[in-house]
Structure formats: structure tokens, C-alpha cells
Amino acid sequence: MSNLLDLLVAGLATGAIYALVAVGFTLLWQTSQTINFAQGEFVMLPAFLMLAVMHAGAPFWLAIIIGILLSLLLLGLGFKLLLVDPMLRHGVLPLAIATMALAIGMKEAVKQFFSAEASPFPSIVPAGDVSILGRVVSLQSLGVLALAIAVVIGLTALLNRTSVGHQMQATAQNPTVARIIGVPVERMILLTFLINALLVALASLLITPIYLAKFSSGEVLGQAAFIAAIVGGFNQVRGAIAGGLLIGVVDNLAAAYVSTQYRAAVPLILLIVIILFRPQGLLGRPEERTV
Amino acid sequence: MKSGILAGVLLATVSAAAAFAQGGPIKLANVAELSGGGATVGNNWKNGIDLAIEEINAKGGLLGRKLEVTHADSQSNPGVARAQVQKALDNEPYVLLGPGYSGSVKVTAPLAAEAGIAQIMGGEAAELTQGGNKFLFRTSFGQQSSMPKVAKYINDELKAKSVAIVWVNNDFGKGGRDVITKEFAKYSIKVAADISTEAGQADFAADVSKIKAAAPDAVFVYVNEEESARMLKELKRQAITVPLMGETTLVGQKVVELAGEAANGARGHVGLTTDAPVDLVKAFREKFVKKYNYVPDHNGLKGYLAIYMIKATTEKMGKVDAKAFADNLHGLTIKAASEPGILMDATFDEKGDIDRQGFLVEIVDGKQVVKQVLPKLN
Numbered sequence: 127m128s129n130l131l132d133l134l135v136a137g138l139a140t141g142a143i144y145a146l147v148a149v150g151f152t153l154l155w156q157t158s159q160t161i162n163f164a165q166g167e168f169v170m171l172p173a174f175l176m177l178a179v180m181h182a183g184a185p186f187w188l189a190i191i192i193g194i195l196l197s198l199l200l201l202g203l204g205f206k207l208l209l210v211d212p213m214l215r216h217g218v219l220p221l222a223i224a225t226m227a228l229a230i231g232m233k234e235a236v237k238q239f240f241s242a243e244a245s246p247f248p249s250i251v252p253a254g255d256v257s258i259l260g261r262v263v264s265l266q267s268l269g270v271l272a273l274a275i276a277v278v279i280g281l282t283a284l285l286n287r288t289s290v291g292h293q294m295q296a297t298a299q300n301p302t303v304a305r306i307i308g309v310p311v312e313r314m315i316l317l318t319f320l321i322n323a324l325l326v327a328l329a330s331l332l333i334t335p336i337y338l339a340k341f342s343s344g345e346v347l348g349q350a351a352f353i354a355a356i357v358g359g360f361n362q363v364r365g366a367i368a369g370g371l372l373i374g375v376v377d378n379l380a381a382a383y384v385s386t387q388y389r390a391a392v393p394l395i396l397l398i399v400i401i402l403f404r405p406q407g408l409l410g411r412p413e414e415r416t417v
Numbered sequence: 418m419k420s421g422i423l424a425g426v427l428l429a430t431v432s433a434a435a436a437f438a439q440g441g442p443i444k445l446a447n448v449a450e451l452s453g454g455g456a457t458v459g460n461n462w463k464n465g466i467d468l469a470i471e472e473i474n475a476k477g478g479l480l481g482r483k484l485e486v487t488h489a490d491s492q493s494n495p496g497v498a499r500a501q502v503q504k505a506l507d508n509e510p511y512v513l514l515g516p517g518y519s520g521s522v523k524v525t526a527p528l529a530a531e532a533g534i535a536q537i538m539g540g541e542a543a544e545l546t547q548g549g550n551k552f553l554f555r556t557s558f559g560q561q562s563s564m565p566k567v568a569k570y571i572n573d574e575l576k577a578k579s580v581a582i583v584w585v586n587n588d589f590g591k592g593g594r595d596v597i598t599k600e601f602a603k604y605s606i607k608v609a610a611d612i613s614t615e616a617g618q619a620d621f622a623a624d625v626s627k628i629k630a631a632a633p634d635a636v637f638v639y640v641n642e643e644e645s646a647r648m649l650k651e652l653k654r655q656a657i658t659v660p661l662m663g664e665t666t667l668v669g670q671k672v673v674e675l676a677g678e679a680a681n682g683a684r685g686h687v688g689l690t691t692d693a694p695v696d697l698v699k700a701f702r703e704k705f706v707k708k709y710n711y712v713p714d715h716n717g718l719k720g721y722l723a724i725y726m727i728k729a730t731t732e733k734m735g736k737v738d739a740k741a742f743a744d745n746l747h748g749l750t751i752k753a754a755s756e757p758g759i760l761m762d763a764t765f766d767e768k769g770d771i772d773r774q775g776f777l778v779e780i781v782d783g784k785q786v787v788k789q790v791l792p793k794l795n
Binding site for chain 2: 129132133136137139140237241242243244245246253255264266267336337338340341342343346347377378379380381382386387389390
């Protein structure tokens, strides 16, 4: 039982990061029909941007700020204007392929300019442990979980309780009608891309101290988050959150109680089961064909 | 008359080409893990090779000829390594260098043997040199040499009665796990948990929870460098306080850099370390740091030694002869006094295994501290 608590906390902490990344998948899909297969690399890059700023002599806090701003510029604005807008007019499939190419390009560029080797990355959460229910739990796990939950709550509040959020949801549900009723659709779509860039930058900040900064680190993360988004429901933010947390916990429990050797297969099995019995995901809604 | 001139021209051309070939550079081919999970291994290995070649060439080369090396990236993938080695062998190198991963060595060694080219590699899996391949040579101890020392230390010094084993699920990890398990049986040490992990695995929370539940007296960690760093961090996060024991991949310089404070207290047997109390090793470390601006791990030493193995063997033969190279390296003892580049006296047996001093180290305040020097066996 005590072991179970450790596994749950660690699983939720990892799952919270998957959730942050998975939310980006759903946001982009809802507002602009974009499946970003470079989402994992989007998480990898901010860490290297921050490291570059630190290598230039800046303190960690300044590197975080500059790294987030650069992420908004490159992964939000730049991604939309330079890749999504030109490619989307050719259809969703060419765009998806373009994002795959982008993922390869980002990995190779980071490998070329930084290094193929992993680098350490400082943690924003101090080292140490706290005692919960008689168990020693690391501050880092709790910090990751707390920050991720705060971000998700903030995002949910933005979407559900603000005018901007309602306009974003209207854009997601039906951009044509939204435009007719005066919603600045283009601005809302751009805002979505910027939110995604912020989410991946935060995920990068949280996960890199544990996973280390490496050009290939986005591969595992992108795949896990993509599965989480599908399992939870690709067209629902809350689905992505649930999917992320579920994958994190199931992965850890499977590794501990079933087999560490086959842990990589567990999320895939979960994915297949969900697709078979609930194609729209656990909390997703069925997509209707538009005529 | 015309045909006589033509024959003369041809003869002169052939003679010139032969003379050029004799005096041209000696071609070496390196296939290593320059990217992917083994990038730390491959890049250290490559830099060690480049440093040694630069030194030898600066002193006039080998038997008056320059050394020239081509580097190919295996991407830490045995399939890619095999293709790269095939490509490298097509250029008929004098000696093949690498790879560093045992799995990649396993699939490339038959190619080099078939071509009759000696392969000096970094792999440590026990099985590599047990199959009778006469062209394969180690730059470090195989697991059959290192694991008995590790098990003896765990029994004699740590007094552990139960040990959790964490190993990476590839040829390297499985080989080490199999040998250490047999060694533990000799001392009646119980394997409290037997945990396999994947190369490139990022999250070790569940694995460490399993260790915690097993409550062993010590943990033996045998995974690759980057995963070692992640594992050490997770062990610290989950407050595991029993002794952590491993091999070179647990206490290497890169692991210490990546794991930070979490590496403190980890112990391991290392065949090579830049912290060895050996003057020639210290001098190597200085030269390496000056050139590359970082402290290499054991793979940097292995790459460097590989080139000096080639130099010593070739000078012993007095000629560059790829076909005779392997025969001459078998049974050869290279003394550091006469060939300082070899750093420590080393003997290569008939299987291609190496015998020399080894070290038991502990990470103290982020640095390797040599606790014991284990002498050369023969």
C-alpha cells in the first residue's frame, strides 16, 4: 500500500507533464485542425534555449524568462506563420507530414548546434523530501505535480470563465459561425498557438531536470502525449488532461506490478483498447462529418 | 618501339603508385555511437582516437607514415553499425576501431573477421571474445574479468546478503547481469530484485519503487551512462540509502556531471579512470582537457589506447600489414615504459582480452576517488 502511494505520486507527476503536452495537441486540433507531430520536440527545444542563455552568462531565472519568450516567438508565432498557415491550405495530411519533417529538423539542428550528448538542467523545485501519510515524497515530484495542476486549472479557467476563452471555444466549435458573430477568429487561433508554446515551455522546464536535456528527448514524450490525447479524447482539453494522468499512472503501475520489460507496450495496449471500444476517447465527443 | 615506351610509362606509373601507397597515410576506420543513446560513449571514444592520432602524426607518424581516420556514426543502432562497418571495410582500412556498444560489436565482428581486419573495440559483454574470433580485441576488461571483482567487493566490503540488480535490456546489460548473478551465487548473496530496464528509458520511478519494496542491503546498477544518471537521481528522490554499486557506467565522469549530487556515494569497479593514481593517465587527462575542454570518461581513454595498441603492434612488426596485425597483437605485452601512450602495462591474450591494473572508486563530492588499486593478474 505504501509502495502504491509512491507509485501514484510519481505516476501523477509524470502524467501531469504528459497532460500539459497533450493539451497542446487538443488545442491546436480544435482551433486549426493541426496535428503537430513535432510536439515532443517543442518540449525539447525550450530547455536548450534556456541552456544557451545560461551559457551566455545569464542567471537561471532570466534564462527561464528569455526561454519562454523565445518559445512563444518560435514555437507559437513562427510555427503558425511559417509552417501551419502555408501548409494548411493544402490539407491536414500535408501539414501533418510537414510537422514530422519539422520534428526531424529540430532534432538535427539541436544535435548540430549543441551536442548529441545529454546535458544536466537545473530544477526550479528545490531538492528535499516531505512526509505525507508516513511516506517520504520528493519535493520535485510534488512541485511538478503542483505546477502542472496550477497550469491546467488556469487554462481551464481561461477557457470557461473569460470572454477570450469563450471566443476561443466558439472558434474551436465552428469558426464560420464564430466569425459571423464577431469573434476575431484569426486572433483566437494565434492565441491558441501561443498558449501551446507556453505549455510546452513549462513542460520543458519541469521535465528536463529529470529527463536531462537531450536532442532526442522529445521522441518519448511526444509519443506518450499523443497517446494520452487520443486516450482522453483528442477534441477535449479535459480529455487530454485525464489521458495524460492516466498514462502516467498506468505506466508506473504496470512497470511495478506487471513487468518493467514490457512497460512500453502498456500505453499502446491501452490505446488499442480505447480505440476499439470508445473511438472518441474517454472524455471526447464523436466528430460529426460536415457537409 | 611504341609498345616499349607504353610499357615503360605503365611501369613507371605502377611503381609511382606503389611508392605512393607505401608512403601514403595509414587508413583507419572508426564506427562509433556518435549520436543516439550511446552518444557519450561514442564521442569520448572518437575524441580519444583523434587526440592520439594528432600526437603520433605530430611526431612524424607511424613508421614514417601519417595516420588517417574516418569516423562513421552508428547512431547507437546495431543495424546501422553493421552497415557502416561494411562500408568502412570496403575501403580496406588497416584496423577497424569501435563500436563501443556490445550489441553493435556482436553484429559487426563477423564482418571484420571475414575481411581479416583486426577490430579494436570498446564493448564489454563477456561473450564477445568467447566465440573464438581471432580478430577482435578489447580496450577494457570484459565482464568475466570485472564482475568477479565487483561481487567480491559487495561480499567482503559491503557485507551485503541481498542485492537488487538493475540492468539494461541489451547485450551489455544482460551479459553483466548473467555474470554477476553467478558470482553472487558463489557467495550465497540473494538477488532481492531482478529489474530489467530499457535503453533510453526516462522514468525510473517504478523501478526504484520495486527496489524500495525489496529492501536489499545494496543495489547493483548496470545500465548505460545517461540512464545511470537518471537512475541515481530517482534513487535519491525516493531516499534509497543502501550502498549503490556498479561498474564503469555508474561512476563515469559524464554520469557524475549529469546526476550532480545524486552521484555522491556511488561506488564502482572501473578498468580505466582519469582519476587513476598513474602519472601517464594524469598527463593524458591534462592533454584531453586542454584540447576538448572537458574531462573524459573511460571511453576517451579507451579510444586513445586503441591507437597506441596499433602503434606498438605495428612498430613491433616493423611494417604495416593488416593481415598479420591480429597475430602480432595476440600475446603481446605493451610496456608503458617503452610506449607511454598505452598508459599502463597491458597484455593481450589469445582471445583478445586485456589484462592490466583496475580500480575501485567512489564518488565523493562530485569526484571519483580511487579507493583501491587492483593489480594486473599476469
